[in-house]
Amino acid sequence: MKDNFLWGSSISGGQCEGGYASRGETVVDIIPQGKETRKIYLDQPGKYLQRPNGFYPSQKGVEFHENYKEDIALMADMGLKALRFSVLWSRIYLDDSGTPNEEGLEFYDCVINELLKYNIQPIITTIHFDMPLWLVERYNGFSSRKTIELYQTYIETIVKRYHDRVKYWISFCEINVMNYFLYMVGGAIVKEGEDKNKTLLQCAYNKLLANAVLVKTCHEIDSSLKVGCEVAGTPCYPETSSPEDYQLMMNEERSHNRYTDVMVTGKYPYYFKHEMDKYGIEFNEDDLKLLKENTLDFIAVSYYKTSLSSSKGNISNPCLEQTPFGWSIDPKGMRIMLNKMYERYEKPIMIVENGLGTYDKIEDGKVHDQYRIDYLNQHIKQMKLAIKDGVDVIGYLTWSAFDVVSTGEGMMSKRYGFIYVDRNDDGSGTLKRIPKDSFYWYKDLIKVNFIK
Numbered sequence: 001m002k003d004n005f006l007w008g009s010s011i012s013g014g015q016c017e018g019g020y021a022s023r024g025e026t027v028v029d030i031i032p033q034g035k036e037t038r039k040i041y042l043d044q045p046g047k048y049l050q051r052p053n054g055f056y057p058s059q060k061g062v063e064f065h066e067n068y069k070e071d072i073a074l075m076a077d078m079g080l081k082a083l084r085f086s087v088l089w090s091r092i093y094l095d096d097s098g099t100p101n102e103e104g105l106e107f108y109d110c111v112i113n114e115l116l117k118y119n120i121q122p123i124i125t126t127i128h129f130d131m132p133l134w135l136v137e138r139y140n141g142f143s144s145r146k147t148i149e150l151y152q153t154y155i156e157t158i159v160k161r162y163h164d165r166v167k168y169w170i171s172f173c174e175i176n177v178m179n180y181f182l183y184m185v186g187g188a189i190v191k192e193g194e195d196k197n198k199t200l201l202q203c204a205y206n207k208l209l210a211n212a213v214l215v216k217t218c219h220e221i222d223s224s225l226k227v228g229c230e231v232a233g234t235p236c237y238p239e240t241s242s243p244e245d246y247q248l249m250m251n252e253e254r255s256h257n258r259y260t261d262v263m264v265t266g267k268y269p270y271y272f273k274h275e276m277d278k279y280g281i282e283f284n285e286d287d288l289k290l291l292k293e294n295t296l297d298f299i300a301v302s303y304y305k306t307s308l309s310s311s312k313g314n315i316s317n318p319c320l321e322q323t324p325f326g327w328s329i330d331p332k333g334m335r336i337m338l339n340k341m342y343e344r345y346e347k348p349i350m351i352v353e354n355g356l357g358t359y360d361k362i363e364d365g366k367v368h369d370q371y372r373i374d375y376l377n378q379h380i381k382q383m384k385l386a387i388k389d390g391v392d393v394i395g396y397l398t399w400s401a402f403d404v405v406s407t408g409e410g411m412m413s414k415r416y417g418f419i420y421v422d423r424n425d426d427g428s429g430t431l432k433r434i435p436k437d438s439f440y441w442y443k444d445l446i447k448v449n450f451i452k
């Protein structure tokens with residue numbers, strides 16, 4: 001691999017920080033755990049907007065806010081070259097008064113400086129499923145244009161503050177996941193009688209503008225900055241050779257590509273424009289100009305699984321194994337995804353998430369996660385093949401550096417990290433950090449910059 005290849009890992013504020021008393025609430029703070037139910041509430045939170053008593057795992061995370069020095073020292077021991085994390089907007093702006101919280105800004109100064117002390121390149125996501133709850137309550141999130149204005153204030157503050165030390169900026173985590181989790185990604189509540197699809201498309205319109213605002217702001221403040229947006233790389237296969245299944249697959253792919261199409265080409269593809277028109281979303285010339293002039297420098301992508309498009313509905317792929325959480329395991333799908341993406345956009349690609357979420361157990365004080373090593377190994381091999389195919393991949397960041405609260409279930413026991421965190425699903429545990437076997441495996445890989 002090239003010497004400057006970014007071997008690294010990712011985390012997000014809403015899943016790891018805690019430090020709840022010193023910040024405003026985020027959208028995920030008010031969603032309880034639940035293997036089946038959490039996903040429903042991440043789409044539309046219903047009664048949880050009233051915050052009934054219960055256990056809310058994101059409020060505590062794994063206390064990275066308190067432990068960041070120890071955590072970063074472990075990452076340095078692993079040899080990470082990059083760490084992607086999200087700044088919590090609700091730590092920087094506790095409300096919409098326009099006055100930033102200096103204490104919050106200083107916290108990220110400390111995190112960035114600590115990373116740089118060990119030559120770990122900080123990569124910032126401006127929103128990773130963790131937008132401020134006050135934005136939902138006052139403006140209904142990205143369904144309102146006012147949120148773009150507030151986003152601009154927020155990002156101007158952080159880009160001016162950190163641009164001397166942070167080169168890569170990612171606007172949003174998995175913008176296309178808004179298709180399923182409108183509240184978590186768009187911050188919008190659909191009121192009775194409203195058309196959900198219209199709210200989703202309005203949020204999409206405004207988020208795409210906000211993305212362009214970040215590109216413009218970064219480039220104006222410092223022309224050396226590189227801006228990306230993360231999309232969930234979710235390729236699908238047609239279940240059969242029938243035209244119906246192919247059409248379903250095409251529709252599914254478009255529902256994901258539509259965001260990247262706009263952010264990379266700077267214009268709405270006909271199929272997306274048509275959909276916007278159908279729902280009465282209004283375009284204005286200034287917006288189109290902003291999009292055209294401010295396109296992404298690179299594409300950030302997560303990759304976990306593939307899906308099947310079938311006229312039979314939601315079915316699993318019989319050719320693939322699954323994780324205990326029902327996610328297909330498809331390393332070759334990663335090579336396919338990278339090639340398709342590069343063929344379509346010809347922009348550098350940074351893999352910003354890839355990993356295995358599963359149960360781990362401690363034996364004699366250690367975690368022997370050979371299954372995670374195998375999973376990552378197979379995916380990295382496919383990434384290397386994609387690079388041999390000619391795809392410009394500039395980095396590979398796993399999910400996640402250490403165990404964090406899972407997004408979909410809110411569980412701690414669905415673990416992805418190289419570093420085990422002793423916290424249980426009910427919030428108990430010592431918070432002790434224990435490097436897993438995969439920690440040492442990744443350390444060796446990074447050291448020799450080679451995968452066998």
Ligand code: BG6
Pocket residue numbers: 012015129173174232302353357399405406407408409414
């Ligand atoms: C990605 C998210 O979609 O998948 C992460 O960016 C998330 O926030 C990761 O944690 C794994 O998903 P989950 O639901 O297993 O935590």
